[in-house]
Amino acid sequence: MFCANRLSSVLASGKPDTTMPSSAREPSGLAALVLMHTDESFKGAAYLSEAFTDPATAHSFEATHSPWNIAAKTDLHLFEYYQRPENARLKRRFSLAMEAATKLEPAEAILSGFEWAKLPKESVVVDVGGGVGATTFLLAKALPELRFIVQDRPEVITDAQKYWDEKAPEFLRNNRVRLLAHDFFAPLPSDFHGTTMSAFLLRCIIHDWPDALALKILRNLRAAAHPSMHLVVVDVLLPYTCADTHLGCEIPGASRPPAPEPLLPNGGAARNMQYFLDFQVRFVASNPVDWLRAAVQMYVLGNCQERTLGHFVSLAAQGGWKVVQVYHIRGSAFSQCVAVPL
Template identity: 55%
Template sequence: MAIKSHLRLLGALISTSIETIETRLEAESVEFPSLAMPFDPAAKAEAILLEGQMLDATSRIVAAASQLIAMVRSPIQTLVENSMVFHLPSCIRAAVESNMVEIVREAGPLACIGIHASDIAKRNSTDPLKAARILRLLANHHIFTEISPDVFCSNRLSSVLDSGKSVVELQENPHHRHVNTSGISALILMHTDEAFKGSAFLTEAFTNPTTALSTKPTDSPWNIAAQTDTFLFDWYDRPENQHLKTRFSFAMACSTKLEPPEAILAGFNWAGLAENSVIVDVGGGVGSTALVIAKAIPHVNFVVQDRSSVIEDANTYWAKAAPEFLESGRVKLEVHNFFTAQPLKNVAVFLLRWIMHDWTDPSATEILRNLREAATPETRLVTVDIILPYTCHDACVTERISGALRSPAPAPLLPNMGAASNMKYWLDFQMFVLGNCQERTLGHFVRLAAGSGWKVAEVHHIPGSSLGQCVSCPM
């Protein structure tokens, strides 16, 4: 197909998708959120934009616009610019940790009110020229707005970084930045700090003979950057890193909230389980996922398994969220290490949600084999993780498994929707950089399951969620 046709097809995809969004908003008599105004998650327009049809339209715009840019811009310019993108996370972190987000917000909530870089620098004891340069680079990416030379104000994107606290409070107690917040800034700071530093040493970890073929979590790029042979989570436990451990906890709580809690109910047929079936949430944390299923499917029982310290928190969680489930015995909390033999038999479903991506194949195989040895022929294994799409068509795997084949992206987009799928690949490299682990493609899941005595029988792609479900049965 001629290049001109591709350009026009991409332009048409953008136009029709914009029309879809505008038509839906007009039907509700609401306007599209302004980039100039702070983000309001409670606004009606924001709720509409999370509807399935709106998410599809947004994905098409993002994918088409990104592909259009890749086509029309000089490849040299594209690659040179991409090689310098690392300055953006550096500036995001600097703006957050130096309290520039809150300083700008305190200057006034409206787009017509801003604050000069020299006044920002006075409040956080930084260099005014450097402060202006940091904010200007961010403003060029639509994070903050430069309303006149060296004068900046908050906008839709920068407001998401705001702790909501006063500058004075943050200066007096910087380690409380993330308390009583959405946790978004904690997540972003973890990305721009530990993960960002680790990513700088990805090539060294990838090519050095001592780490290139290693599956040890302590041979990660982050370990090279931090000059330590300590596992990241053990490093967090050090007294001098307690503030980073706290930040990590807020970041993980936020990442959980980014997924619709009811998404677990889509896909696998939980309602089809027999009366009093037992679902074991392996490595289930405090049991927040089990709670969602338990409320929706009243005829099944649960066992939530995790480490002792986590189960202590789980008792507190259930005592507050649903004490009647513990009292009735519908939900049991059990200390268990999933690298040891699974003690429970006659289990209907073993649930592994966001577990597999934490482990390289040898460790993941050990986890799955322990569950296989405890399984009956009727037991099902439900793994909930990112299913990393290929950037090409892959009929060989998808045609053999129920639900695996996804609707094709409209031409000429990449089959995986291109830039609209970026988050999945970013998260894959987060796992690589921080713990030498990974997200997996469907083909990888199939091989991993087969090597552990399981067969992937069905796949569920959940609308509005980055996570998919692989349902396996014993081989």
């Protein structure tokens, strides 16, 4: 016999199980996050050894050569897989999960670091790959003098329309928030090449893609950027095991104080969540928030990765951007890299 407790209560839908068939039942946001990782992530993790030993995938940088691809027996990228009609429930679950993921961060995290309020009045911030717009919602509430564009794939923008209709329809009516269906691997529309744009925001986007595809995104944005444009990339920055004396650490805000001895400079096991985000699987039964974060496996799901600061600085430069400021946000797993056009 089993009984719901404090930990398992996050999985509750709030509705009796008898009200609808399980295939149609929509989970709550946090439950969607749990279910996504125990489905796609864990299934993919079971095929790590195959991915490492198969000559076709062992040294591949293709986004579709991930352990999850082997587990799902598909050549589609995870996001393409979600678009198939038979996977509509999984796509919806992913949208709910990503919305919930923003709530695992301090509410003020996106407002810390980069000084959004210093952008010129009526400036436009483009939330690139912004999903339904959960991050934009936090910014729009706090920054009434700015305008925003949430950009994502057409299927996601359909969900975004529902999200804003329920959450803040007045933002759409007064044109403070605009929803744009666009593939960020394609050049931005010509009307984006204007001076009203002040910043591109990429929150948890670059880490979703191997270097070649991440470069394609950065270069498309650079082609549309004017000289005073800002690029704000919010991702995990993996700390070095040794002292931060590597490429990029001369950038303002980049260096982090080393952990006290006898710990390694990067904190050792105390900081292992960020490395697990990059690659491995961890289950911490006593702390569901740590477990949820650790279960996001970049390599397992998309043959992609978290990056060190030096890696990202080099990648950004190849994409036409110069990193000029780094913010390590207190209480957050993510850092902000601010770049300007080269």
